[in-house]
Amino acid sequence: MSAAVELRGVVKRYRRTRALDGLDLRVPRGTLVGLVGPNGAGKTTTFGIISGVLEPDEGTVDVLGSGPFHPRAQAGALGVLPQDCALNPHSSARQLLTFFGRLQGLTRAEATREADRLLDELRLGDRATSRVGELSHGMKRRLAVAQALVGDPRLVLLDEPTGGLDPHLVVEMRELLLREKRRRTLVVSSHILSDLERTCDEIAFLEAGRCVRAEPVETLRLASRRIRIRLAGPAERAKLAAVFGDRPFDLDGDSLSYELAEDEAPRETAPAVLAALVAAGVPVLEVSVGGSLEEAYLAAREAVRRDPGRR
Amino acid sequence: MSGKGLFRDAAVIAAFDLGESLRSRKVLIFLVLYVVGAIGATLIFTEVLQEVEIALAEQLLVARTRDPGSLTQAVMESPELLRVISRLIRDDALARALVRVPPIALLYHWVALAFGPVFAVLTASDTVASEVSSGSVRFALARTDRAGWILGKVFGQSLLLAVGIALGALASWVTGWIQLGAFAPGATAFALARYAGTAYVYVWAHLGLALGVSQLTRSVPWSRALGLLALVGVFGLHRFLERDAIVEAAPVLAGSLRQLFPVAHRLDLWRPGLEASAPALAILVALGAVYVGLGYLRFARRDA
Numbered sequence: 001m002s003a004a005v006e007l008r009g010v011v012k013r014y015r016r017t018r019a020l021d022g023l024d025l026r027v028p029r030g031t032l033v034g035l036v037g038p039n040g041a042g043k044t045t046t047f048g049i050i051s052g053v054l055e056p057d058e059g060t061v062d063v064l065g066s067g068p069f070h071p072r073a074q075a076g077a078l079g080v081l082p083q084d085c086a087l088n089p090h091s092s093a094r095q096l097l098t099f100f101g102r103l104q105g106l107t108r109a110e111a112t113r114e115a116d117r118l119l120d121e122l123r124l125g126d127r128a129t130s131r132v133g134e135l136s137h138g139m140k141r142r143l144a145v146a147q148a149l150v151g152d153p154r155l156v157l158l159d160e161p162t163g164g165l166d167p168h169l170v171v172e173m174r175e176l177l178l179r180e181k182r183r184r185t186l187v188v189s190s191h192i193l194s195d196l197e198r199t200c201d202e203i204a205f206l207e208a209g210r211c212v213r214a215e216p217v218e219t220l221r222l223a224s225r226r227i228r229i230r231l232a233g234p235a236e237r238a239k240l241a242a243v244f245g246d247r248p249f250d251l252d253g254d255s256l257s258y259e260l261a262e263d264e265a266p267r268e269t270a271p272a273v274l275a276a277l278v279a280a281g282v283p284v285l286e287v288s289v290g291g292s293l294e295e296a297y298l299a300a301r302e303a304v305r306r307d308p309g310r311r
Numbered sequence: 312m313s314g315k316g317l318f319r320d321a322a323v324i325a326a327f328d329l330g331e332s333l334r335s336r337k338v339l340i341f342l343v344l345y346v347v348g349a350i351g352a353t354l355i356f357t358e359v360l361q362e363v364e365i366a367l368a369e370q371l372l373v374a375r376t377r378d379p380g381s382l383t384q385a386v387m388e389s390p391e392l393l394r395v396i397s398r399l400i401r402d403d404a405l406a407r408a409l410v411r412v413p414p415i416a417l418l419y420h421w422v423a424l425a426f427g428p429v430f431a432v433l434t435a436s437d438t439v440a441s442e443v444s445s446g447s448v449r450f451a452l453a454r455t456d457r458a459g460w461i462l463g464k465v466f467g468q469s470l471l472l473a474v475g476i477a478l479g480a481l482a483s484w485v486t487g488w489i490q491l492g493a494f495a496p497g498a499t500a501f502a503l504a505r506y507a508g509t510a511y512v513y514v515w516a517h518l519g520l521a522l523g524v525s526q527l528t529r530s531v532p533w534s535r536a537l538g539l540l541a542l543v544g545v546f547g548l549h550r551f552l553e554r555d556a557i558v559e560a561a562p563v564l565a566g567s568l569r570q571l572f573p574v575a576h577r578l579d580l581w582r583p584g585l586e587a588s589a590p591a592l593a594i595l596v597a598l599g600a601v602y603v604g605l606g607y608l609r610f611a612r613r614d615a
Contacts, residue, residue, distance in 0.1 A: 051453050053615040072456050075315040080453040085446025090334035091327070102323045103454035105315045131334075147450060 002065065004029040004155050004185040005050055010059030012045050012209075019045040021209035022059070027202075032181040034196035035189040036297055037206030043189040044083050046206070047157045050187070051080045064155060076105045079148035083159035083189075089133030093124055093143050096132055097150055104151030111150075118146040123172070138169050145173070149180070156180070158188045162195065174199055197221070197293035205300045213300045217293065224291030224299070227270050229256040232283035243276045254285075266290065317462065320455040324463020329470045332434075341434050342475055349422055349479035353486040356418045360491070363391045400581050408583055413495060415487035416502030419480055423510035424577055428517035428542060430475060435468045435521040436538025439610065443529040448615050457611050465522055465603055472518055473511060480507040509580040512592045516573035519599025520545065523606030545572045573598055 005027035012020040020042045027033045035043045048054035049061060052069040063069040064077055071078070087096060094115050101111025119125045122142040127135060135143065145161050161177075162170045170192065177199045180186060190196055196203060197217060204214040213220075231254040240249060240256070249258045260269055266289040274287050291299075332338040392414070397406040399421045409417060439461070442448040451460055480503045488494050524537045549572040551557065552565045569575040579591035 048449075048614070051449070053449050053452050055612075055614065070456065071452065071454050072315055072317070072320075072459070076454075078453050080449065082446055082449040085449050087450065088327075088331055088447055090331050095327075095330070099323065099327045100450065100454065103320060103451060 002029050003027060003062070004031075004064055005187065006060075006062040007046070007049065008060045010046075010049060010056045010061065012042075012049060012054060013057050018209055020049070020056070020059075023206075023210055025204055025211050025214065027185060027187055029185050031201040032177065032186040032188065032199060034200035034203045035187065035206055036193060036196065036203055036293075037189075038301075040208075041206040042209040043206055044159055045209075047080065047082065047159050047187070047189070050157060051078060051082075053082075076151045077154050079150065079153035079156040081144050081148040081156075081158040081161055083163070085144075087132045087140060087144060087147070090131060092129045092131055093119060093135070094128040096143070097147055100147045101150045104153070106151055114150055118149055122146045122176070138165050141165055142169070142173075145176070153184065155185045156187070158186065160189055160191070162190055162192055170195065193293045193297060203293060203296075205297060207301065207304050212304050213296075218290075220293060220296040221290035222266055224295055225260040225266065226289075226291055227258045227260065227266070227273055228286075228288045229258070229273070229277065229284055230254060230286040231256055232285040235282045239280045239282055240277075243273070243280050243282070315455075317456075317459050320459035321462035321466055324451070324455070324460060325466030325470060328464060328467030329474075332467065332471050333474075338434055338471065341430060342478060345426075345430055345475045346478050346482045348426060349419060349482040350486045352418060352422045353415060353483045354490065356414065357487070357490040359395065360392075360414065363389060363395070366391060400578065402578055402581070405578070405581055409581065412583065413487075413499040413502045415483055415491070415494075415499050416506050419483040419503055420506035420510055420581070422483075423476060423479060423507070424513055424580070427472075427476065427510055427514035428573070431472060431514050431518040432521045432538045432542045433535075434471070435518055436525050436541075437531045437534045438464055438468055438522060439525040439606075440528055440534035441531050443615055444531050452615055457615070458607070461522075461526070461603070461607055461610065465519075468518055468522060469515060472514055476507050476511045476514065480504070505585065509588055509592065512595045513573060513577060513580055516595040516599040516602070517542065517545075519602035520573075523602035523604075526606035526610035546574055548572060549574045570594065571598065 003026050005025065007023055007025040010020050010023040010025075011018060019040075023042060023046065025046065035046065037043055045054060049056050050063055050069065052063075052071065061068045064074060066074055069078060091099070094112070097115035097118060098108070098111045101114045102108065104111075106114060116125070116128065119128050122145060124139060124142055124146065127139060132140065132143065141161070141164065145158065148156050148158060158177075162173050165173065174195050177186065177188065181199065181201070188196065188200065200217055202214065202216050203220055205212050215223075233254070235251070235256065237251065240251065244258065247258070247261065249256060258273065260266055270287055270289045274284060277284050393406055393410060396409055396414075396417060397403050399417065400406060400409070439448075442451075448460070455463075484496075484500055484503055487499060488496060520541050521538045524541050525534045527537060528534050549569055552569045557565045573595055576591035576595055580588050582588050
């Protein structure tokens with residue numbers, strides 16, 4: 001699959017600080033890629049480099065196969081939600097989206113239609129004529145996401161799209177991402193790993209300005225080689241011992257987990273374990289294979305901590 | 312799709328910027344101040360005019376008037392008015408050439424030349440810095456390049472300045488019409504339009520200075536301070552280069568350097584014929600553009 005974004009050896013310095021320290025990152029076209037990392041890992045700087053508002057000190061940048069992004073040469077191709085950036089407060093929501101649509105290359109009529117469509121999609125239709133400065137934080141955030149989608153861009157960068165949103169809005173944003181991932185390439189950063197796990201195709205872990213691991217979500221989850229079983233009720237250890245034999249398992253309340261042996265394939269072993277548990281009369285509610293994204297992230301951080309050379 | 316181009320983007324940004332400025336209270340307050348300033352100055356001037364008329368009436372042994380402007384013709388030819396105009400423009404020969412210009416227009420021109428640069432610097436010196444500081448520039452720079460964005464800001468602020476200058480001229484005309492007994496509406500409107508044009512170009516040069524400075528820093532307080540500093544600097548340096556010691560030591564260099572400051576071309580803007588002001592107008596337009604361009608050299612190379 002060709003790349004929508006390819007960064008190689010990118011270095012970005014802010015005086016003495018190296019915000020990016022030889023970053024390599026590849027975003028395949030048509031995928032939703034999540035950027036994960038602690039504060040200061042370089043996520044926001046990466047977005048700035050891709051969108052062209054920051055100049056890299058070293059390295060190469062290729063956006064949509066045309067080298068560094070240039071807004072005139074690649075008109076309308078990129079939508080960006082920058083982090084902690086204020087929208088112009090005096091315009092109405094519709095005026096602002098229409099303005100961005102016009103800059104995206106749309107005619108006035110097209111831009112107005114696009115603004116109204118996105119306001120409806122982001123549930124802001126009833127606030128179209130409200131001044132941006134009068135909107136709540138959640139509404140401003142949704143409006144900022146809407147502006148990133150104006151003009152149907154091929155590549156969209158969303159830096160913390162769910163930051164500071166109420167839980168029900170986080171769910172709505174997740175659903176929006178799932179709809180949008182079929183239409184374009186998306187790169188999203190978030191601290192809510194469970195959301196990224198549900199929406200992203202690939203995840204890149206950033207640490208101190210470098211990408212320490214980038215894999216499909218499925219690969220990251222299966223890396224832990226663990227089967228997790230949620231029990232519907234208490235289970236007798238004797239029954240579990242009968243199922244697992246001398247292979248070790250962990251039981252913590254209604255959570256049971258089992259580390260796969262080297263020669264066991266997760267997709268084949270999980271159904272067999274489930275069948276054995278049911279046959280032994282153990283009440284099973286849910287079986288899942290692999291670890292969470294959170295575990296994979298912590299494992300990647302731990303690996304870097306033990307071996308700083310991995311950076 | 313309507314396609315993209317530098318000037319199309321600049322026009323879109325200028326229209327939005329003008330609307331955004333007019334919607335913000337800050338600029339509205341400045342516009343109101345500008346109009347109030349023009350009205351206030353006109354009112355004061357009509358009082359002065361009445362004093363001149365009273366003095367003239369006593370000399371001519373005719374009845375005193377309560378309506379300023381009733382003795383227009385006599386006042387126009389009076390040495391008192393000539394002295395007033397000479398004080399405004401500080402050039403006796405030129406003052407004699409201006410006595411036939413409606414006095415309201417002359418006063419308006421003086422007010423605009425004196426306070427317009429301050430108005431421009433106060434409203435525009437944080438134009439770029441405020442958007443870089445708040446990050447809102449990043450929404451636009453994903454869609455247009457820096458040249459298009461700056462050009463749009465320049466167009467927008469130039470339009471806003473035109474609104475301020477035009478409102479001030481209109482306020483002067485209305486005040487003169489109400490206050491003066493013998494008011495020539497057509498001639499005054501024509502003279503006001505002509506002097507509003509030259510005032511606009513003079514203030515534009517200072518607007519360019521403010522927009523240039525605004526591109527140097529992302530700090531709003533700093534950009535405002537730098538704007539005021541630059542304004543004081545161009546006047547101060549010009550005054551310095553006018554000192555006898557400097558002129559005697561390096562007449563050509565001092566004379567050439569003075570041309571880099573808008574105030575050096577102010578006197579030429581008073582000349583009655585537009586063709587006499589044309590070289591100064593052209594230089595002022597160029598100076599404004601150069602100031603913006605110098606700021607852009609920095610803005611184009613820094614992180615937004």
